[in-house]
Amino acid sequence: MNTFIKTTADGRKVEVIGMAICLDGQKEAERLIPVREHPNRAAILAAVPDATHMAGRIPLTAEQAARAQAALDEARAAYEMSPLGIAERIRRTQKNALANRD
Numbered sequence: 033m034n035t036f037i038k039t040t041a042d043g044r045k046v047e048v049i050g051m052a053i054c055l056d057g058q059k060e061a062e063r064l065i066p067v068r069e070h071p072n073r074a075a076i077l078a079a080v081p082d083a084t085h086m087a088g089r090i091p092l093t094a095e096q097a098a099r100a101q102a103a104l105d106e107a108r109a110a111y112e113m114s115p116l117g118i119a120e121r122i123r124r125t126q127k128n129a130l131a132n133r134d
Contacts, residue, residue, distance in 0.1 A: 033110075035103035037096050046090055048103035051111060053087040061088035063104070064097055 035048040044056040052059045064085040067073050076083055076091060083091035085100075092100060111117040 033103075033107060035099065037092070037100050037103075040090070046087070046092075046096075048100055048107065051104060051107045053090070053100055053104070055088070055090060060090055061086075063087075064092070064101055067091075 033048075033050065037046040037048065037053070039045055040055070046053065046055055046060075048054070049057070049059075051062060053061045053064075064087055066085055067076050067083050070076060070086055076086065080091040082093050084094045085092045085097035087097075087100060112121070
């Protein structure tokens with residue numbers, strides 16, 4: 033499941049592929065960081081004043097971030113209901129139970 037987010041100034045596509053935000057098909061980030069929480073917020077806002085979120089090194093506007101977050105949430109929900117996602121939750125629960133036995 034691919035969701036197009038934007039095209040960069042140099043022509044590369046930013047899209048959500050599965051549970052990751054990808055730049056030209058290569059994984060860039062798994063979550064969005066609000067610019068106000070980013071350590072380099074001053075430099076980001078100087079370069080891209082309308083950026084509200086960062087996906088790795090990709091600045092996103094509020095609309096783009098909302099579209100990306102919706103696609104990530106949808107992919108995460110689909111994964112959690114898949115047999116693989118259910119098996120992963122069971123594995124983590126068993127691991128935590130064993131760790132708490134001591």
